[in-house]
Amino acid sequence: MSGELAVVLHTHMPYVEGYGTWPFGEEWLWEAIATSYVPLLDVFEQHGDQLTLSVTPVLADQLEVADLGARFDTFVTEVRRRTHAADIEAAASPAEVEALRHSLASYESAAERMRALGGDLLGALAPHVAWTSSATHAVLPLLATDAGVRLQLQVGIDGHRRRFGAWDGGFWLPECAHDPALDLLLEEAGVHATCVDLTDTGLDPLRPLRSAAGPLLVPIDREIIELVWSQGGYPGGAAYRDTFRRTAHDHLAHAVDGTPYDPARAAAAARTDAADFVARVRERVAGGGLCVFAIDTELLGHWWHEGPQWLAAVLEEAGTQGLAVTRLDDALHRHEPAPAPDDLPVTTWGTPRDLTTWSAPSVADLAWAARDAELRVVAAGARADARAVRELLALQSSDWAFMTHRDLSAPYAHERVAGHREALETALSSVGSLSPAVRNLAPDASPAALLVP
Template sequence: MKRCSIVLHTHMPYVEGFGTWPFGEEWLWEAVATSYLPLLDVLDRHPGKVTLSITPVLADQLEAPGALDRCLRFLREIRPASHALDLPDHPQLEYSAHRYEQAADALERRGDLIAAFRPHVQWTSAATHAVLPLLATDAGLRLQVETGIASHRERFGAWHGGFWLPECAHAPWIDHLLEEAGVHVTCVDWTNVGVGDPRRTEAGIALVPLDRHGIDLVWDHRGYPSHGDYRDTNRLTAHAHQAWAVDGTAYDPERGHARARVDAERFVRDLTEGAVVAFDTELFGHHWHEGVTFLERVLELAHVVPVAVDDPAPAPAEVPPTSWGEGRDLRTWSAPRAGGIAWAQRRAELTALGTEAGPRALRELLALQSSDWAFQIANASAGEYPRERAEAHRAAFEAALVDGSSDELRNLAPNLADWAFVQP
């Protein structure tokens, strides 16, 4: 049985309470229905195998007052009504409608999703998924990392030093700050560095390179989800339902899920022994409908173990900043087509450094620092929504510095203590 490690990075931008459709909190409700709830069933059947992270900003939303009640209304009322409009022309959507009914039942049964995930979550991440090497100050990085770690401990209990670097963005100059916060192990995408085995930095952190070959079997545009049997997640009906297979025929769930099991067998056969592969959790179920079936079959066929490192060799002396973005560097979030968000984030951070920034200002800074806004601008995936969100948080940050507002930013970083935002 082939040995490997699977890291699932679970994250959504802070959309709860900020818009609905086509951009806003319906993203979160869809992820709950199509990814998180089905995945929880798989994790319960295969405990202790997957290395799972949940970002603090996602946990913030899942705990926000009234959030899951609105999600349930979406599943019980909005989705049945929209399916009813499309069913006369697309009878194959009966399957989809039933899946949403099942999701609503599962959400009512589980209730508290944080509690449901608690036995499975091992790693944490930065508070709002900031690209850490692009932050301007040590104080800014500490705010992101230490707030994220405190959030994990508050919600999930013991933490043993596993940390997901947002966007796999790493640079050597952040290592000592990560070690200072208690980080012991993280993943990097060193595809362009040419190092494939775990290495230990001077600060003592184990860096585990991801197996790009294994990831691309799934993630590449020619990967498994591109097969004609699978449900097409890009072609939509008039009311935004997925009624077709990739090959253009009416979607057949039996055919799609059978293909997922076949591809899982191929994946295990073709995967390198001992490989560490990582995926966004939302790929499974949300972006690749049959992905949860694929994942469970892999867990049945392979010897999947949590990420562990034994006495790695020293890291290379000079490693450039890396990520799993375009070019395997930081350009996805810092190049001109990202809209200058990185520089707005840095200006706000430096402004906070010279003031007595209160909790409200720091929460707005955290919200502004999310990597999601630059990513969505760069790939033009969400219209003006990310620009508007970033600008709103920047303006609210500046206003909070002036009026000293202590109002909460909904449920973002609810356990943020009085923070001395200073540069040592």
């Protein structure tokens, strides 16, 4: 069988809606909508049958908020217009002014598209969403109990089915954190396939594995991913917009080589790099196999401004060069899996490929806080109301440890953990006296999964 490429886009945002604004909090959501989610809609509409889109339940929770469109519109019209105007006034050259006008135009375009959608971005994404994930992106191997894992799985899967209908069993393991001990729980929940990072195991990265418990373990292809997601990847090219050199008001007006940003120059670079990417994947799968190119959706647009253009060019170039690009669920019917080895280790896509990012001494307090909360809620069983369950799910998010370990917004992460932990204490000591809502987080949560023997 000839080889093929599966592009998997993992779309995720921790629950920030209503939890702080600039520089930490819900502005992250508005930025992701403006720079990634809306710009990618055209790619999904034109090439959705070739892409595998995963949306985490916790992101869907936020995109489901009733006034999402109005609040996003306010962010663009009252915040981004003002901050761009201030930077334009202070610009050092006409070329910088043009680059900032291009930046503002992209926000205005996103706002216009959201108005046309009636603010229903989730509805626009829905036809393309195939895979789900755990409720709040918990690192499942670090949970303390099977009941806690079942809760994350059930809430996430139930939410996906309510929102999107049919589900073929595709499940994104948060942080690609896989432990063979999870496989039976995944199988029980209806998971048929998930992605894993087996880079350092010596196993074939182009062939799926069949776990003893049932689910397919599909290796992501780190060699191909790093053409994009690495220090020397395409986004570091001279012509692309520099994500790290920012203006006084946090905008981007320069290319990586330091010159004022030129959109036409960057678009040409995106087409060139797309052709190079397709050629390299063709060579990679010349002898057969399944190349899984899996990245965070937010890399395309938010971290790499030209990412959506590049992806569209890849899909067009693949047709020109004769590279098959397919949805992962479809590809798995064509590639015979090998039996998973009995000694498969715990793996993630962290650095190194283990649980260190979420369990190292620097984040031990967060890991233990989440495990302690889980044990207390599981012990409470039927006495734990929906509010307590939601606060537990919020505590279990992988993002708090990631932010701390990488020194990215660590104070905000600790503030969120402390707040959810305090609310959990109140909920457990005052059953029935609090509203079951934690804004819109995990509306499908209930203690039922905790009661499974």
